[in-house]
Amino acid sequence: MPHQRLTLSLGYDVVLAGDFAGLQGELQACLPGSTRALVVTHPRIRGWHGAAIEAELSGVEITWLEVPEGEAHKSLETWRGLVARMLEARPDRQVPVLALGGGVVGDMAGFAAATVLRGLPFVQIPTSVLAAVDASVGGKTAVNVPQGKNLVGAFYQPRLVWAPLSTLDTLPPEELRCGLGEIVKHAIIAGGDALSRLEASGLDLLAGDKGALATVIADSVRVKAAIVERDPLERGERAILNLGHTLGHAVESVLGYGAVRHGEAVAIGIVAIARLGVLRGWTCAGVASRVEALVGRLDLPTRVPTGASTDDLHAAMGFDKKRARGMVRLVVFSEPGKVRLESLPEAELRALAELGVRA
Ligand SMILES: NC(=O)c1ccc[n+]([C@@H]2O[C@H](COP(=O)([O-])OP(=O)(O)OC[C@H]3O[C@@H](n4cnc5c(N)ncnc54)[C@H](O)[C@@H]3O)[C@@H](O)[C@H]2O)c1
Ligand SMILES: [Zn+2]
Secondary structure (H helix, E strand, C coil), rough: CCCCEEEEEEEEEEEECCCCCCCCHHHHHHCCCCCCCEEECCCCHHHHHHHHHHHCCCCEEEEEEEEECHHHEEEEHHHHHHHHHHHHHHCCCCCEEEEEEHHHHHHHCCCCCCCCHHHCCCEEECCHHHHHHHCCCEEEEEEEECCCCEEEECCCCCEEEEEEEEHHHHHCCCHHHHHHHHHHHHHHHHHHEEEEHHHHHHHHHCCCHHHHHHHHHHHHHHHHHHHHCCCCCCCHHHHHHHHHHHHHHHHHHHHHHEEHHHHHHHHHHHHHHHHHHHHHHHCHHHHHHHHHHHHHCCCCCCCCCCCCCCHHHHHHCCCCCCCECCCEEEEEEEEEEEEEEEEECCHHHHHHHHHHHHH
16 A cells, blocks of 8 residues: 655655554654664553564664553553653663554553653554554643543654554454544544545455545544644644544443443434534534434444433533633534534533433
């Protein structure tokens, strides 16, 4: 597969590659003279893909730094252990940190790279669809703390994002679907024919067809990249990337992280905000049902699973950061391509929760 390359004005490239071939040359080009690398990953991902990366980086001395899998381990405790092991490896400021994994590895390795020696060069090698289209691009790094998700972190841009599609061969189908949730979000933001392209390739995507995945991943990265280029520190426009996330985060926190996956929760949130739009008259019914049909076609949930009540969801959304003087900021859309932040009365959160639950 020929590489697809996107050069961001933030100073780095996102390369969508068939596998790892060419990564060594790319590292040499953006980090000249680096002969060592600290590779952060999960044990199972190292087992599947470690040999391929070692074969490609034959001239590089690799220090493997393994972290346990799962959102529960995206914590200050894991970060502390990780930075301690990084320091034991005695890097100088030229030694890059490579994050080989999904968003959990990427967010945590990125935060460690940002903090060790006040910044080691950082390279994202996303192995999940979600990380390829979303988490690896844009420089948000973080860990979770008891007070909430992603509340301790830094904006720290990578020097390179290398997304090897070969790693998707081992990605479980349910994780692939989750990535499609964020891809739907990006397609709604993009407008134009992005939604129809997704509609046309839905079954191929679910079957893991590489050609179809490469096309929609590239489309999706372009949407995210364009927004973070214009607003890298989320002073304004970047917030529209939270489409579907207000209810989505509430569903995750009420049901417990792990009971529902992030991409599934986002899909539920997108459908609910579309339904709220119809109720309030800013989205036409045809658009909402088209979005709902696409989410269903991609095998993602359109309603909150049993176990989360309207009251619980409403309460969980009350902790949302974007709340001021009885008003809440919600990302809404009237049609694909027309997504905006709207200041709405707090009561709309309850309506949103109800719509997420109601058949
Ligand atoms: N920084 C950002 O801008 C940003 C954006 C979106 C999401 N995120 C974060 O990303 C995380 C979610 O990312 P995710 O969905 O990739 O979750 P994840 O990293 O937990 O990966 C999901 C599961 O898939 C496994 N996996 C990943 N790649 C694999 C492969 N190729 N083969 C087999 N198994 C594989 C992982 O080990 C894990 O068990 C969340 O913590 C979220 O907060 C960050
Ligand atoms: Zn998300």
